[in-house]
Amino acid sequence: MPQTVVEKIAQRYAVGLEPGEKVRSGDYISIRPAHVMTHDNTGAVIPKFKSIGATKMANPRQPVFTLDHNVQDTGEKNLQKYAKIEEFARTMGVDFYPAGRGIGHQIMCEEGYAWPGTMVVASDSHSNMYGGLGCLGTPIVRTDAAAIWATGRTWWQVPQVVRVNLQGRLKPGVTGKDVIITLCGFFNHDEVLNCAVEFVGDGVASLSIDQRLTIANMTTEWGALAGVFPVDEMTLNWLRKRTDFIEGRGLSGVPSDEDGSGKHPRMNRERIRQLEEERDNILADLDAFYLKELVLDLETVQPHVSGPNTVKTISPLSKIRQENVKIDKAYLVSCVNSRVEDLAEAAAIVKGKKVAEGVEFYIAAASSEVENESRKRGDWQKLLDAGAIPLPSGCGPCIGLGKGLLEDGEVGISATNRNFKGRMGSRNAFAYLASPAVVAASAISGKIDYSGQWPDEEPAGEIIEHAFGESEEREVRILEGFTGNVSGELLFCFQDNLNTDGIYPGKYTYMDDFTAKQQAEVVMENYDPAFKNIAREGDILVGGFNFGTGSSREQAATALKYRGIRLVISGSFNETYKRNALNNGFLVIESPGLVNDLKSRFGTEKLTVRTGLKAEIDFRKCIVRLEDKRYSISPVGTAAQELIVTGGLENWVKAKLQESR
Numbered sequence: 330m331p332q333t334v335v336e337k338i339a340q341r342y343a344v345g346l347e348p349g350e351k352v353r354s355g356d357y358i359s360i361r362p363a364h365v366m367t368h369d370n371t372g373a374v375i376p377k378f379k380s381i382g383a384t385k386m387a388n389p390r391q392p393v394f395t396l397d398h399n400v401q402d403t404g405e406k407n408l409q410k411y412a413k414i415e416e417f418a419r420t421m422g423v424d425f426y427p428a429g430r431g432i433g434h435q436i437m438c439e440e441g442y443a444w445p446g447t448m449v450v451a452s453d454s455h456s457n458m459y460g461g462l463g464c465l466g467t468p469i470v471r472t473d474a475a476a477i478w479a480t481g482r483t484w485w486q487v488p489q490v491v492r493v494n495l496q497g498r499l500k501p502g503v504t505g506k507d508v509i510i511t512l513c514g515f516f517n518h519d520e521v522l523n524c525a526v527e528f529v530g531d532g533v534a535s536l537s538i539d540q541r542l543t544i545a546n547m548t549t550e551w552g553a554l555a556g557v558f559p560v561d562e563m564t565l566n567w568l569r570k571r572t573d574f575i576e577g578r579g580l581s582g583v584p585s586d587e588d589g590s591g592k593h594p595r596m597n598r599e600r601i602r603q604l605e606e607e608r609d610n611i612l613a614d615l616d617a618f619y620l621k622e623l624v625l626d627l628e629t630v631q632p633h634v635s636g637p638n639t640v641k642t643i644s645p646l647s648k649i650r651q652e653n654v655k656i657d658k659a660y661l662v663s664c665v666n667s668r669v670e671d672l673a674e675a676a677a678i679v680k681g682k683k684v685a686e687g688v689e690f691y692i693a694a695a696s697s698e699v700e701n702e703s704r705k706r707g708d709w710q711k712l713l714d715a716g717a718i719p720l721p722s723g724c725g726p727c728i729g730l731g732k733g734l735l736e737d738g739e740v741g742i743s744a745t746n747r748n749f750k751g752r753m754g755s756r757n758a759f760a761y762l763a764s765p766a767v768v769a770a771s772a773i774s775g776k777i778d779y780s781g782q783w784p785d786e787e788p789a790g791e792i793i794e795h796a797f798g799e800s801e802e803r804e805v806r807i808l809e810g811f812t813g814n815v816s817g818e819l820l821f822c823f824q825d826n827l828n829t830d831g832i833y834p835g836k837y838t839y840m841d842d843f844t845a846k847q848q849a850e851v852v853m854e855n856y857d858p859a860f861k862n863i864a865r866e867g868d869i870l871v872g873g874f875n876f877g878t879g880s881s882r883e884q885a886a887t888a889l890k891y892r893g894i895r896l897v898i899s900g901s902f903n904e905t906y907k908r909n910a911l912n913n914g915f916l917v918i919e920s921p922g923l924v925n926d927l928k929s930r931f932g933t934e935k936l937t938v939r940t941g942l943k944a945e946i947d948f949r950k951c952i953v954r955l956e957d958k959r960y961s962i963s964p965v966g967t968a969a970q971e972l973i974v975t976g977g978l979e980n981w982v983k984a985k986l987q988e989s990r
Contacts (some may be wrong), residue, residue: 331614333490334557335525338465338611342448354489364391364442365469365477366451368433369398371414373841374452380881381983383479389422393442393476395433396426397975399839400723401731410841411581422698424584431696431722432664438542439571441595445560446611450477454881454905455664457549458524461542462567463560463611467525468549468905470883472912476982483978487618488525488554488904495532496709499855502781504674505540506666506744506764508625509547514643515788516623522552522875523904524620527613533558538567546665547746550640551678552875554904560608566583568601569961601661619795626789632744632779636761638750641826646767647783654761658735659690659772660743660753662714662720663717663727666765667695669702673742675769676708685775691733693720701758704981715773726753729835735760744768749830749879751855764935805965808948810974816945817869817895821927821938824856827872828879828904831856832889845891852888857936861988864937866893870942871927873899877906886910886917897948898953898962901925911969914977918946920953924961952971 330351332340340352344359352358356940369375371394386392396411397563411428412545418425426436434455437443443459443466450456450469459466473483499508527546528541536544541558548556558564575593592599632646661667661675672694684690690710694700700722703709713719718733723732727745733743734754741753741760748760761777770779824831834855837843853860864870870889876899889897896916910917923944931938945954946962954962965973975981 330407330622331617333619334527334559334611334613335490335555336487336617337467338446338448339487341554349829352487354487356487358485358487359482360448360485361443361798362391362477363447364393364437364449365474366393366395366433366437366442366449366453366456367471367474368395369839370452370471371417372410374471374478375414377472377475378478381475381479381979382986383475385980386421386423387481390424391481392423393433393437394418394423394425395430395436396428397432397722398724398728399730400428400721401725410623411580420717426584429697429721430692431698432724434546434664435668435695435699438462439696440764441600442537444595444600445564445568446607451473452881454549454879455554457573458542458546458551458664460545460548460555460557461538463558463564465555465557466545467555470881470905470909470912472883472978476978480673480985481981486904488523491521491526491553492619492622493526493528494530494622494624495528495536496530496624496626497532498535499630501634502766503630503632503765504766505536505543507630507632508540508627509544509551510635510640510643510762511630511788512625513547513551513640514633514635515625515790516642516792519552519875519901520621520623520903521548521794524553525555525557525686526551526553527619528545528556528558534561536563536564537670538563539668542668543665547640548626550795552878552903560604560611565601565605568596568604572596572598572601576904580916608648612736613686616869620632621795622759622793624791626753629786629789631783632767632781634761634763634777635769636748637759640748640762642684645783645785646779647785649777650779652777654777655740656688656742656771656776657739658733658741659688660726660733660741660745661717661768662691662693662725662743663745664695664724664972665746666744667693668699669706671765672703672708673706675765676711678766678769678804679715679773680711680716682715682773684772688772688775689733689801690715690717691720691726692717693725694722695875697722716904717772729753742771747879749828752830752835756855805949805951808970808974811948811970813949814945814947815869815895817867818865819871819927819940819942819944820864820868820894821871821931821940822853822856822860822936823873823931823933825873826875826878827856829877829885830879832877832885833882835880835882838880838884845886845887848884849891849893852892853937860937861892863939864892864894867895868893869946870894870897871899871924872897873924873928874901874921876902878903879901881905881909883909883913886915887913890915896921912978914973914975915967916965918962918965920960920962923953923955926958
């Protein structure tokens with residue numbers, strides 16, 4: 330059977346396949362990824378790991394700990410948390426990178442964990458970024474991380490795959506950030522939702538690795554589970570240069586030089602030679618099946634700005650510049666656009682100029698190595714001379730932590746990857762996304778701006794569909810202990826793309842001692858503050874499409890569970906949200922027809938509606954019965970049922986550990 334790149338890499342890291350079995354999209358497989366990265370949320374994974382009875386890592390070389398999110402917090406409580414994580418890493422023999430070393434995703438690339446042709450996961454939604462190096466990077470959640478620590482394995486459903494054909498070359502002044510903003514806004518009808526993306530086309534060769542990392546990173550915001558570039562000469566040259574740099578630097582700061590050889594354990598010439606010999610094995614087969622193909626002419630891409638408060642609405646720079654959108658804050662931070670190229674672009678624009686009066690311009694490098702290189706080049710000093718405010722290498726304002734957050738009514742323009750309402754500060758602020766060049770130019774002008782003449786034209790692209798045949802009716806086998814029928818009153822929240830910041834605000838995410846009761850009290854706070862007074866125990870919540878998009882925080886699932894919601898029905902789910910829910914024994918099912926009918930019936934005037942309608946769900950027949958209508962739902966197969974019956978992945982792992990003793 331012909332395979333895509335994603336299927337081939339998944340095949341390499343699948344466990345327990347039958348002889349000759351080929352992995353394909355839609356399969357639920359057990360995987361043993363090459364690495365699993367956790368950051369500040371390591372503090373929350375540790376008790377999960379211990380609670381399942383695990384006492385040692387299945388493979389200490391598999392996990393990587395990086396502290397990067399709340400690095401500005403030097404309070405005693407956070408410092409104690411960081412110290413506990415470091416001590417746990419030392420005890421378990423796990424590679425550890427302290428606060429200040431950089432953002433975890435950047436470290437994974439710099440230190441060779443995200444290696445081309447491998448599968449690497451992280452308990453963070455921007456692990457897609459590894460695809461810029463030809464690595465299948467995809468997000469998991471905290472419970473998965475604990476399972477991998479304990480057993481080396483977790484589960485994954487192989488997604489459908491979309492080809493994105495990039496043709497031509499970018500014009501001068503246009504960047505990788507403009508490409509992904511254009512893709513998000515031009516193909517903005519869920520064309521890649523819950524899919525993996527494989528980038529192809531003659532335009533790929535002209536994109537630098539920094540640009541590829543940026544594009545792959547924000548496939549998350551586009552709705553994809555992964556975004557993978559081919560392993561080509563650009564990739565190999567980047568690895569060679571990186572290896573040269575490391576050999577010149579020595580092994581200072583590398584935690585896993587076990588054999589004392591003085592050779593970097595991952596980024597070395599022998600491994601590059603092996604990759605050169607094997608890379609043909611990770612090319613897609615010529616007749617591999619893709620759900621669809623999207624074509625974008627890079628020559629028609631111009632600088633764009635997305636927002637405010639959504640990545641799906643974009644404006645060409647030529648248009649928004651005329652609107653005189655004044656800004657209060659500008660940000661050149663985050664894992665998506667704070668590398669050497671990005672800082673150099675911004676420095677060239679601000680050289681000899683000053684940040685506009687009344688504007689705060691914040692900068693933070695993606696890693697300490699990036700900052701050091703930027704200082705050597707003189708770019709960092711140019712930014713400081715212009716009036717930029719430096720922050721330590723880390724996530725900071727991108728995740729709504731630390732200094733410089735947006736306040737009520739303020740307008741910010743940022744080179745980060747997300748501009749969800751409330752994410753970077755006040756939910757009453759307005760956040761735009763743009764390239765580092767546009768952010769820097771806007772900081773100088775005091776309004777969204779960028780020099781140059783750009784034609785007033787739409788990007789050129791097309792969609793080529795490859796539709797599936799009709800799905801067959803099916804009857805699902807019900808496991809012992811799983812309830813075959815559930816009924817309850819429908820509670821309707823119409824919003825499509827309801828993100829995890831709306832369901833569970835980011836400011837509570839890293840409060841590891843936040844109780845179940847407290848989670849229940851703040852659920853849906855950013856979406857509808859009245860929700861907690863409207864919802865009743867036993868309700869069935871019906872959401873819109875792409876429910877739970879955004880961050881990988883699992884509390885967006887558990888908070889609804891703790892509030893007494895029996896299960897969630899939506900038109901479709903963000904896959905990471907679905908994963909969080911099932912891993913915590915909380916059921917989610919899909920029924921587009923039901924959602925569309927409720928939208929027609931109840932409209933969008935109220936954020937949360939008690940419908941007064943009682944529905945019955947028949948899991949064996951895969952239907953929802955409501956009044957005189959029947960709606961099909963996505964099958965709840967035995968793998969998902971097992972997680973519900975056991976109460977989630979932790980209990981499943983606990984049982985596996987018990988079996989092995």
